[in-house]
Amino acid sequence: MAESTAIGKIRLKEGNNGKGGSVNLRMYINQRRNYLLGKRILDIIGSIMVILFVLSWLLPILYLLIKLDSRGPVFFVQKRVGFLGRSFPCLKFRTMHLNAEANTRQATDDDPRITRMGRFLRNSNLDELPQFFNVLAGHMSIVGPRPHMYKDCTNFSRVVGDYKFRNLMKPGITGLAQVKGYRGPAQTFDKIFRRYQWDAFYVRNANFWLDLRIVHYTAMQTFSYILSKFIIIDEVSAPTLAGELIEPKNALN
Numbered sequence: 132m133a134e135s136t137a138i139g140k141i142r143l144k145e146g147n148n149g150k151g152g153s154v155n156l157r158m159y160i161n162q163r164r165n166y167l168l169g170k171r172i173l174d175i176i177g178s179i180m181v182i183l184f185v186l187s188w189l190l191p192i193l194y195l196l197i198k199l200d201s202r203g204p205v206f207f208v209q210k211r212v213g214f215l216g217r218s219f220p221c222l223k224f225r226t227m228h229l230n231a232e233a234n235t236r237q238a239t240d241d242d243p244r245i246t247r248m249g250r251f252l253r254n255s256n257l258d259e260l261p262q263f264f265n266v267l268a269g270h271m272s273i274v275g276p277r278p279h280m281y282k283d284c285t286n287f288s289r290v291v292g293d294y295k296f297r298n299l300m301k302p303g304i305t306g307l308a309q310v311k312g313y314r315g316p317a318q319t320f321d322k323i324f325r326r327y328q329w330d331a332f333y334v335r336n337a338n339f340w341l342d343l344r345i346v347h348y349t350a351m352q353t354f355s356y357i358l359s360k361f362i363i364i365d366e367v368s369a370p371t372l373a374g375e376l377i378e379p380k381n382a383l384n
Contacts, residue, residue, distance in 0.1 A: 275303025
């Protein structure tokens with residue numbers, strides 16, 4: 132697995148030959164300094180705009196709907212694994228009934244713990260909107276590998292040896308693995324490994340153009356789902372990222 136050592140290096144596999152290699156963390160960051168600085172500036176601007184122009188009016192509406200739908204707090208706060216494995220409080224709209232397994236058990240598609248409102252929030256990605264406060268605080272980025280709860284991160288690391296390599300980039304509200312169709316529960320080796328592959332690809336190849344396309348397609352997914360609840364619309368055509376066709380988001384759930 133990817134892990135920090137006393138001399139500030141990261142162990143990881145490079146390419147497809149399965150050979151291990153060493154990456155100096157300082158060099159890795161220095162080579163991407165301009166991109167990471169620009170990414171942080173855009174994260175701040177983007178999160179402020181969403182908070183002021185979207186959450187300022189949408190949050191009270193969702194607050195009321197969540198309260199009317201089920202008992203419990205509107206927000207769900209969970210410790211997640213962030214940049215370089217650091218812990219941070221990840222914000223979400225609550226999508227489940229209060230339960231003792233919220234921090235240890237992944238949600239499934241037909242999970243009885245999910246509320247009616249929660250299912251809509253999850254399918255539309257609106258449950259992640261409070262994470263723009265995490266972005267503003269510097270815990271997350273708008274685009275990056277999705278943050279996992281600690282139990283999942285530990286379990287996935289046992290399946291994929293270099294899984295923590297993905298922690299070299301700040302976790303994101305959306306990411307390449309998600310627009311490739313790998314969202315929701317990951318309970319098989321194939322889903323865990325392929326999700327890691329796309330996260331690792333993003334960490335190695337992150338750039339502004341890739342970020343822009345990921346944000347664009349995530350927005351298309353969200354608006355497409357919301358509009359489908361009110362009018363009949365054609366499926367959103369799948370754009371390409373990394374030279375390959377993006378699979379439909381439900382194909383691998």
